[in-house]
Amino acid sequence: MSASIPSPEYIKIRHAHRQFMTPEGGIINALDNISLSIAQSEFITLLGPSGCGKTTLLKIIAGFEELDSGDILLDGQSIIQQPAHKRPVNTVFQSYALFPHMTVGDNVGYGLDIAKVNKVERNQRVAEALTMVGLSGIEQRLPSQLSGGQQQRVALARAIINRPKLLLLDEPLSALDKNLRLQMQLELKNLQTELGICFIFVTHDQEEALTMSDQIVVLNSGKIDQIGTPDEIYHTPKTEFVARFIGESNILSGMVISKSENGVNIDCNGCTIFSHDQTLKLGEEVKLLLRPEHLSLTPNELEGPQAQLTMTLNQTVFVGSDYQLHGELSNGLPFSALTRKTNTPLIKGQQLTLYYQVDALHTIPAKQKSIKGHI
Amino acid sequence: MNPLNLSRKQLALITLLTPTSLFLLIFFIGPMLIMLTYSFLEPGLYGGVEWHFYHWNYGRVLGWADGIYEEFDPVYLKILLRSIGLSVATVLCTLFICYPVAFWVSTLSAKNKALCIFLMTLPFFASMVVRLYAWVLILRNSGFANQFLEATGLITEPLNLMFSGTAVIIGMVYIFIPFMFLPIYSSVEKLDKNLLQASEDLGATPFTTFRRVVFPLTLPGIVAGCILVFIPSLGNFVVPDLLGGAKVLMIGNMIEQQFLYARNWPFGATLSMVIIFMMMIILSIYLYKSTKKQAGL
Numbered sequence: 253m254s255a256s257i258p259s260p261e262y263i264k265i266r267h268a269h270r271q272f273m274t275p276e277g278g279i280i281n282a283l284d285n286i287s288l289s290i291a292q293s294e295f296i297t298l299l300g301p302s303g304c305g306k307t308t309l310l311k312i313i314a315g316f317e318e319l320d321s322g323d324i325l326l327d328g329q330s331i332i333q334q335p336a337h338k339r340p341v342n343t344v345f346q347s348y349a350l351f352p353h354m355t356v357g358d359n360v361g362y363g364l365d366i367a368k369v370n371k372v373e374r375n376q377r378v379a380e381a382l383t384m385v386g387l388s389g390i391e392q393r394l395p396s397q398l399s400g401g402q403q404q405r406v407a408l409a410r411a412i413i414n415r416p417k418l419l420l421l422d423e424p425l426s427a428l429d430k431n432l433r434l435q436m437q438l439e440l441k442n443l444q445t446e447l448g449i450c451f452i453f454v455t456h457d458q459e460e461a462l463t464m465s466d467q468i469v470v471l472n473s474g475k476i477d478q479i480g481t482p483d484e485i486y487h488t489p490k491t492e493f494v495a496r497f498i499g500e501s502n503i504l505s506g507m508v509i510s511k512s513e514n515g516v517n518i519d520c521n522g523c524t525i526f527s528h529d530q531t532l533k534l535g536e537e538v539k540l541l542l543r544p545e546h547l548s549l550t551p552n553e554l555e556g557p558q559a560q561l562t563m564t565l566n567q568t569v570f571v572g573s574d575y576q577l578h579g580e581l582s583n584g585l586p587f588s589a590l591t592r593k594t595n596t597p598l599i600k601g602q603q604l605t606l607y608y609q610v611d612a613l614h615t616i617p618a619k620q621k622s623i624k625g626h627i
Numbered sequence: 628m629n630p631l632n633l634s635r636k637q638l639a640l641i642t643l644l645t646p647t648s649l650f651l652l653i654f655f656i657g658p659m660l661i662m663l664t665y666s667f668l669e670p671g672l673y674g675g676v677e678w679h680f681y682h683w684n685y686g687r688v689l690g691w692a693d694g695i696y697e698e699f700d701p702v703y704l705k706i707l708l709r710s711i712g713l714s715v716a717t718v719l720c721t722l723f724i725c726y727p728v729a730f731w732v733s734t735l736s737a738k739n740k741a742l743c744i745f746l747m748t749l750p751f752f753a754s755m756v757v758r759l760y761a762w763v764l765i766l767r768n769s770g771f772a773n774q775f776l777e778a779t780g781l782i783t784e785p786l787n788l789m790f791s792g793t794a795v796i797i798g799m800v801y802i803f804i805p806f807m808f809l810p811i812y813s814s815v816e817k818l819d820k821n822l823l824q825a826s827e828d829l830g831a832t833p834f835t836t837f838r839r840v841v842f843p844l845t846l847p848g849i850v851a852g853c854i855l856v857f858i859p860s861l862g863n864f865v866v867p868d869l870l871g872g873a874k875v876l877m878i879g880n881m882i883e884q885q886f887l888y889a890r891n892w893p894f895g896a897t898l899s900m901v902i903i904f905m906m907m908i909i910l911s912i913y914l915y916k917s918t919k920k921q922a923g924l
Contacts, residue, residue, distance in 0.1 A: 314824075314828060315827075315828075316824050316827075316828075335827075336824070336827045336828055337827045337828070337829075337830050337831055337832055337833075338830075341828075342828055342829065343824075343825070343828045345821050345824070345825055347819070347821050349819065349821035349822050349824065349825035350825075351822060351825070351826075351840060351844075352844070353843050353844055362826070362829050362831075362839075363829035363830055366829060366830040366831045366835060367830060410829065411828075411829075414829065414830065
């Protein structure tokens, strides 16, 4: 590993544009003028619903798809003219894509065989890579003799053995069961730290993105909605789409009806919400985000000023550590809250007073444009 | 309970398998045994057989008719070798035609795939003899092929396409293409296209990807196709009869002649047994190799 300072613009995607024809003859912008810079040795997640362009972007970086216009620079050099097999980029495929006719050892050593690495070094590096993913000593087995989780690890070992400048991961955990997925998330993050290479991870699973990433890029219909750390994305989403896509959320639309030194009052269809956001102007339309976990049944002024809301309880769902409370606000809009076990009896139809941290309330301008990103 | 104390499963198996087994025993194994017996009998002077053991039928195939009177003349061996040569050529031609086409078809939409498979099997609806007569019209001196070539000015004198090894190969390739295409197509269709991307991603050039991933994974289809084309090619007598004439005899024609015209059943049976033994050897090697592979070696 070189000792140079990680470049903040190790990978630069400039005005990437890609269109597809739909079977009906329409045109879809899979990537709509995307610009993005990624620092060396960062764990980046491209997050978005299916059809948002995240896999297209990954395939373009890998070299399996082409850009209509734009450029991609890796370490200062444009790679879009290079065929996939010449790019210093490796991919972990969603379906693993292990070669069924080769042993695990031959699968992992495939890249080294292609590069004509000598036998001794090759075998040693295969063993190392397999040890790194926790599967030492299974070189002689065939992929069909492995479990899904093991196949996943072999695919990972095969992709890192060439020491790529960039590792692309295309929803690699989606086929695993939940416990294994959680474990692999942590292992992937550790592996990335250990290797110090940049990982670009594609997923539609927001929890996965929050757990592993240094930075999350939220894509929506081929555009970048927000780039930020998991914390920023979760707590200060820039668009309603991001707020809805990440985590559980209550989103209310309203208008600023009064302003004082203390804060502003926002009317949401007859339900007044108090906010500290002083940038809001009188009469401005806003969206309000209140995460269910920021609501509680009991006042707790220690963490800051609180305000209250009334909700009619419709349903209580036990989710293990907490209760989800689903109900309606006085204006009839659906609302939910998350609470610990409580002594208050929770009866359907009951009027609950919910307290929320005013500082936890996040306001999103009602009209916003997609940003051109820069990490 | 039934008298033999069999389980329901055993009874079901016996009921279902008995008719087929009997059918095969009587109509498949039986004739084979008759042929094997005849191949070791001496042909009678006016057709028919002399009922005693006689091994010179096999000697005749190798070139010694009875070991005493006739000189060594490997005419049947030559015909056998020519048959093998023509069949191998047929296999190679069908393979080189079908392999790329199978890849192309596998990239089509489901509807077009079905259409292609249908077109591929369409010739089966017409008699093979009729279709081969169509080839006679194409290949003869005043046929379409020569007319076309003369019209384009490529040749001035008509080519003698008919009654040659080339004509036989063209005819057999035409007849046997579906037998090569279908097994290859099914293995190509099964090939996970992600594997090609994975190989490329790991630095392999398209040629290396073909050599190390595509070819090994479609090999079962190739081998199956080759066997399915080679076996009926070797025994074929209709194509050489119509397109090869008297000049390009194949072993199938020899067998036909021995049975129908020379009335030498023992020698006809011997020639048939030689082909059958050859096929069995080839198939045994294939089975041995493929079972070994399945065992994970």
